[in-house]
Amino acid sequence: xxxxxxxxxxxxxxxxxxxxxxxxxxxxxxxxxxxxxxxxxxxxxxxxxxxxxxxxxxxxxxxxxxxxxxxxxxxxxxxxxxxxxxxxxxxxxxxxxxxxxxxxxxxxxxxxxxxxxxxxxxxxxxxxxxxxxxxxxxxxxxxxxxxxxxxxxxxxxxxxxxxxxxxxxxxxxxxxxxxxxxxxxxxxxxxxxxxxxxxxxxxxxxxxxxxxxxxxxxxxxxxxxxxxxxxxxxxxxxxxxxxxxxxxxxxxxxxxxxxxxxxxxxxxxxxxxxxxxxxxxxxxxxxxxxxxxxxxxxxxxxxxxxxxxxxxxxxxxxxxxxxxxx
Amino acid sequence: xxxxxxxxxxxxxxxxxxxxxxxxxxxxxxxxxxxxxxxxxxxxxxxxxxxxxxxxxxxxxxxxxxxxxxxxxxxxxxxxxxxxxxxxxxxxxxxxxxxxxxxxxxxxxxxxxxxxxxxxxxxxxxxxxxxxxxxxxxxxxxxxxxxxxxxxxxxxxxxxxxxxxxxxxxxxxxxxxxxxxxxxxxxxxxxxxxxxxxxxxxxxxxxxxxxxxxxxxxxxxxxxxxxxxxxxxxxxxxxxxxxx
Numbered sequence: 001x002x003x004x005x006x007x008x009x010x011x012x013x014x015x016x017x018x019x020x021x022x023x024x025x026x027x028x029x030x031x032x033x034x035x036x037x038x039x040x041x042x043x044x045x046x047x048x049x050x051x052x053x054x055x056x057x058x059x060x061x062x063x064x065x066x067x068x069x070x071x072x073x074x075x076x077x078x079x080x081x082x083x084x085x086x087x088x089x090x091x092x093x094x095x096x097x098x099x100x101x102x103x104x105x106x107x108x109x110x111x112x113x114x115x116x117x118x119x120x121x122x123x124x125x126x127x128x129x130x131x132x133x134x135x136x137x138x139x140x141x142x143x144x145x146x147x148x149x150x151x152x153x154x155x156x157x158x159x160x161x162x163x164x165x166x167x168x169x170x171x172x173x174x175x176x177x178x179x180x181x182x183x184x185x186x187x188x189x190x191x192x193x194x195x196x197x198x199x200x201x202x203x204x205x206x207x208x209x210x211x212x213x214x215x216x217x218x219x220x221x222x223x224x225x226x227x228x229x230x231x232x233x234x235x236x237x238x239x240x241x242x243x244x245x246x247x248x249x250x251x252x253x254x255x256x257x258x259x260x261x262x263x264x265x266x267x268x269x270x271x272x273x274x275x276x277x278x279x280x281x282x283x284x285x286x287x288x289x290x291x292x293x294x295x296x297x298x299x300x301x302x303x304x305x306x307x308x309x310x311x312x313x314x315x316x317x318x319x320x321x322x323x324x325x326x
Numbered sequence: 327x328x329x330x331x332x333x334x335x336x337x338x339x340x341x342x343x344x345x346x347x348x349x350x351x352x353x354x355x356x357x358x359x360x361x362x363x364x365x366x367x368x369x370x371x372x373x374x375x376x377x378x379x380x381x382x383x384x385x386x387x388x389x390x391x392x393x394x395x396x397x398x399x400x401x402x403x404x405x406x407x408x409x410x411x412x413x414x415x416x417x418x419x420x421x422x423x424x425x426x427x428x429x430x431x432x433x434x435x436x437x438x439x440x441x442x443x444x445x446x447x448x449x450x451x452x453x454x455x456x457x458x459x460x461x462x463x464x465x466x467x468x469x470x471x472x473x474x475x476x477x478x479x480x481x482x483x484x485x486x487x488x489x490x491x492x493x494x495x496x497x498x499x500x501x502x503x504x505x506x507x508x509x510x511x512x513x514x515x516x517x518x519x520x521x522x523x524x525x526x527x528x529x530x531x532x533x534x535x536x537x538x539x540x541x542x543x544x545x546x547x548x549x550x551x552x553x554x555x556x557x558x559x560x561x562x563x564x565x566x567x568x569x570x
Contacts, residue, residue: 022439060418060435063447070444087440096436098443173455174491180403185487192491 010040010055010097018044018053018099020088027053027101036164038062043104051085052163055099064176066100068168071141080132081165105161107154114210119235122210123265125153126203128160130261133199133254137171142194144169145177146202148209169194181205181215187222190249197249200257204246211235223247238264266309331458332413335545336405337365337385338478339466341378343538346509349381352542353389361549362416363389363542364408368474370398385538390416398474402481406488409461410454417453421446456494461485462545464510467502472532479527486520499548503541504534510541512548 012018016029027044034041039056056062072081082103090097107113114121129151136143145167154161167177175183175192184190184201192198208226209215211233219225230236230243242260251257335356343349353363367374367382379395386393392412396404422435425446429437435446465471465478482500489496497516500523505511513526 060414060447060450063440063443064451066440067444067448067451087444089440098436098440100440173493174488185484185491192488194491 010035010057012040012042012055018055018090020086020099021091021096022088023086025086025088025101027051038065038166039099044101046101050104051101052082052104053099053101055090055097057095057097062098062100065166068165069100069102072165072168074139080129080136080160080162081168082161082163105152105154105163107152107161110148110151110153110160110206111210111213113153115213119211122207122235123239123261125160126207127258127261127265129203129206130254130258132160133196133203134258137196137199137254140171142169142171142175142196143167143199143202144175144194145179145182146199146206147179147182148206151206171195181209184247184249187218187226187247189222189247196253197246197251200246200251200254201249203257204243207236207239207243238267268312331460332416333361333460333462333549334391334409334412335361335363335389335462335464335542336409337363337464337466337538337542338368338405339365339382339536339538340368340471340474341374341466341468341536342381343536345535345537345540347539347543349538349542350384350388352539352546353385353391356542356546357388357390359546359549361389361546362391362412364391364412365389365393366401366404366408367393367395368398368401368471368478369395370474381538385542390419398477401477402484405481405485409485409489413454413457413459414450417450417457421450455492458495458497459489459492460497460516460549461489461499462548463498463500464541464545465500465502465513466536466538467504467530467532468536469533475527475530475532479523482520482523486518490518501541501545501548502530504537506531508544509537510544516548 012029012032014029014031018027018029019025025046027046030043030045030050032040033043033052038058038061039054041052041054044051044053054062054065066084066087069081069084073084082105085101085103087098087100090099108116110125114125129146133143143162143165145164146162150162150164152161152163153159167175169176171194173194175194175198178185178192180186182202182205183192184198185192189201190198208229212229216229226247227244230240236243239261242257242264245251245260246257251260335353356363363385365382365386367378374395382393382395392408392415394404394408418435425433425435435443438446463482465475467475471478482498486496486498489498496518498514498518498520499512499516500514500520501510502513503510513530514520514522
């Protein structure tokens with residue numbers, strides 16, 4: 001829905017300089033990163049540091065976005081979105097183009113990453129995502145427009161990050177932005193009022209999208225269709241119960257779903273059979289062991305009873321400690 | 327704070343009117359009465375002609391609303407986008423007038439520093455969430471619309487789903503034109519839920535002329551005269567002055 005005038009107005013080339021009217025900071029354009037309904041995003045450089053800069057010819061539409069980004073930055077410990085740097089106006093050829101500057105997140109798109117590294121990464125990355133959601137929900141926000149296009153696996157730490165926070169909505173309000181495939185309203189499985197389970201539905205749909213990269217349309221009864229699609233893919237087998245619960249809105253908190261996912265990922269026999277088995281198994285268990293440390297300390301007694309699990313975890317924990325001490 | 331009522335006519339059509347008053351003039355009349363007119367032109371395989379596009383744009387322009395030409399598949403998202411955009415536009419218009427009042431004639435939202443602008447936008451968003459909304463949907467049921475009607479129905483159900491997620495109250499009503507005997511016929515009385523459409527829509531008959539102008543004029547009389555945009559203005563004046 002991008003109109004042509006905006007494209008030409010916001011069109012900048014490599015080497016162009018953007019100077020703010022209010023704060024007078026200068027940014028040099030390196031390249032265009034992409035464009036959406038509200039403007040064009042550029043990779044820019046200022047004082048030898050890379051940033052992402054969003055330029056728009058429509059003042060008001062990017063302000064809402066900027067507000068969200070700001071409130072996002074206030075959620076400490078949740079590094080899921082880019083941090084916000086500043087907002088200003090760029091005066092060019094007699095018109096004023098508002099822009100804002102944020103952290104440049106380098107990495108690979110979620111689906112491309114999974115395609116390359118194998119399906120075993122799905123569970124781990126979703127676990128990371130759920131951890132971030134626990135934090136975000138705790139602060140009274142719902143992500144809203146969760147979808148692979150908005151998610152990046154940042155390098156080199158392989159952490160899932162989000163590059164577009166435009167859909168973030170306060171709990172109890174109407175979801176600001178959504179994409180049909182990931183929207184429970186579209187599938188007839190709930191309202192568009194922001195609550196934690198709205199995001200959890202989207203997480204389930206992202207997992208489905210990971211094994212159906214081309215997506216599909218709704219035909220008839222939403223839940224039955226999705227359930228069938230899940231059954232058709234062997235890779236999703238260990239996650240079936242969790243996915244069904246998420247689709248039906250039976251998880252009331254991200255923490256609940258996260259715990260279920262940890263349990264799934266902790267069972268070696270249930271690990272999906274990846275293309276490049278060795279690497280992936282090592283990677284995902286490493287992640288799990290790190291996340292389980294806390295649980296382990298708390299429920300030491302119970303872990304002793306299930307000695308197989310303990311054996312594995314203590315071994316990994318020992319390795320982890322060994323690694324830490326060095 | 328009590329937010330006022332935002333009132334909109336949503337016209338869904340696929341071509342040119344061919345009877346009665348100029349629809350753009352009727353849209354201008356609606357605007358004068360505090361009602362925004364939005365228009366969605368639905369195309370499928372058939373191409374909409376230049377004249378039709380022009381008319382759609384003109385209606386929205388003089389009705390103070392938003393217009394969009396879409397393929398039937400994208401109708402759901404568009405109906406929601408257009409409604410929301412028009413709401414924001416109306417609220418912003420009101421706020422801009424208030425700002426002029428406070429800051430002087432030449433000042434607009436764009437002239438404020440980004441941070442202050444952000445605070446004003448929060449008020450706009452807040453009003454968008456809490457305002458009451460009345461949408462009168464006017465559906466063109468001339469012959470060429472026949473196979474698009476199921477999609478229209480789905481997109482209206484989707485609209486009520488989106489709008490009902492807001493905190494503010496909603497009321498929808500649905501009219502079709504041409505009607506059996508008159509230019510326009512009421513399909514659904516003001517209601518917060520559009521689910522009843524599922525039963526009514528499949529029974530619709532299509533055909534006949536396209537009296538877009540008379541349909542808009544007729545639709546105006548169905549709005550409750552008591553509450554208008556003016557209500558929004560006077561109600562919130564106090565609020566904005568306090569918050570500035």
